[in-house]
Amino acid sequence: SSVTCNSPIPSSQYLHDIPSWQSQNFSCTGSPAIHTIRNSLGKGLGVFATRAIEPGMVIFHEAPAILIHPPEFRDGVGYPLSGIAQLIQSAFDALSADRKAEVMSLTAHYTSAEKASPNRDELVPIFRSNAYNSGQQIGLYPKIARINHGCRPNTSYLWNARLGKQVVYASRRIEEGEELSISYIPLLHTHEEREKRLDQYGFKCTCEACALEKDEKDASDQRRKDIRQAFTDFNSHLTLTVPQSKSGKKRAQEKADASLQLVKIVEEEELADYYAQIYRIAAISHAKVEAWPAAAQFALKSYQIYLMADEQSEQTIEMQMLTSSFIESWNNHLRNKAMQKD
Numbered sequence: 042s043s044v045t046c047n048s049p050i051p052s053s054q055y056l057h058d059i060p061s062w063q064s065q066n067f068s069c070t071g072s073p074a075i076h077t078i079r080n081s082l083g084k085g086l087g088v089f090a091t092r093a094i095e096p097g098m099v100i101f102h103e104a105p106a107i108l109i110h111p112p113e114f115r116d117g118v119g120y121p122l123s124g125i126a127q128l129i130q131s132a133f134d135a136l137s138a139d140r141k142a143e144v145m146s147l148t149a150h151y152t153s154a155e156k157a158s159p160n161r162d163e164l165v166p167i168f169r170s171n172a173y174n175s176g177q178q179i180g181l182y183p184k185i186a187r188i189n190h191g192c193r194p195n196t197s198y199l200w201n202a203r204l205g206k207q208v209v210y211a212s213r214r215i216e217e218g219e220e221l222s223i224s225y226i227p228l229l230h231t232h233e234e235r236e237k238r239l240d241q242y243g244f245k246c247t248c249e250a251c252a253l254e255k256d257e258k259d260a261s262d263q264r265r266k267d268i269r270q271a272f273t274d275f276n277s278h279l280t281l282t283v284p285q286s287k288s289g290k291k292r293a294q295e296k297a298d299a300s301l302q303l304v305k306i307v308e309e310e311e312l313a314d315y316y317a318q319i320y321r322i323a324a325i326s327h328a329k330v331e332a333w334p335a336a337a338q339f340a341l342k343s344y345q346i347y348l349m350a351d352e353q354s355e356q357t358i359e360m361q362m363l364t365s366s367f368i369e370s371w372n373n374h375l376r377n378k379a380m381q382k383d
């Protein structure tokens with residue numbers, strides 16, 4: 042995605058009051074690259090922004106070099122890699138020579154057993170150190186694979202099932218020269234738990250969330266635990282029915298208030314991987330107390346995130362329908378109120 046120009050960019054900007062690129066037959070095609078790969082201190086290679094990137098901007102849209110559907114997932118442990126080595130190898134064997142070279146150029150972390158092995162396999166460690174889980178599948182995306190990990194990352198990703206592409210987008214503003222970061226692991230875990238999970242990548246995270254002083258780190262750990270618990274509590278009874286009883290209404294109001302609190306802490310903790318889900322929870326929780334403007338605004342925020350990856354995914358369509366329905370309910374409410382006045 043780099044710019045190609047038919048002649049060098051003129052060094053003198055203005056020639057007889059005419060911008061020099063207009064006075065010559067000058068044109069460029071392609072979009073300016075917004076990132077570059079270079080060394081990142083203590084982390085090997087990394088991806089850096091070459092200009093400021095606004096939140097919501099799609100940075101990568103990449104098809105997997107290798108995509109596998111492992112048979113069995115063990116929660117908290119992951120996939121038994123021995124069982125899937127064959128799947129990885131078969132997918133790799135089917136690649137072109139260039140694509141194979143691109144995969145083999147990626148960085149791998151080897152376990153001590155792998156290091157000691159006389160004829161060590163390189164493909165599985167490369168896959169383990171670079172691949173992403175998206176639902177029931179694991180994909181290796183050679184360009185995205187250069188992004189280093191952060192526990193409060195500035196990018197997040199979604200899988201576009203229709204196009205078969207991984208979409209990486211900016212979850213907050215990224216300044217020119219800033220390194221892109223992404224999370225390799227689920228972030229609703231304490232610092233200690235995250236450290237254990239990152240072990241398979243062979244590094245200890247020194248990101249701003251991990252480098253906090255003890256008190257602040259404890260507070261961040263507690264917030265992450267609270268968020269995880271709140272997700273469980275909300276998801277178990279997230280329906281759109283508006284309660285009729287007084288006690289039901291009271292409970293729904295408490296839930297709506299709690300959903301606002303949840304939005305606040307997820308945003309404070311900058312856990313962008315969860316934004317779309319918490320906005321959906323807040324939207325539905327507000328619809329249950331017929332707080333339509335808030336419900337519509339949260340539904341729209343969730344919709345906008347899902348839309349970046351795929352305009353036709355189930356989630357995008359659900360949030361689009363909820364947004365429209367909440368706006369319609371708000372209009373009906375205003376119309377009824379106006380009629381009551383007449």
Ligand SMILES: C[S@@+](CC[C@H](N)C(=O)[O-])C[C@H]1O[C@@H](n2cnc3c(N)ncnc32)[C@H](O)[C@@H]1O
Nearest residue numbers: 084085086148150171186187188189190242244
């Ligand atoms: C998916 S690759 C990322 C790109 C890699 N730095 C490279 O040079 O190709 C994962 C590897 O990068 C390094 N890495 C990623 N995030 C890191 C971090 N936050 N701190 C230190 N090393 C990191 C580790 O060696 C890890 O096994």
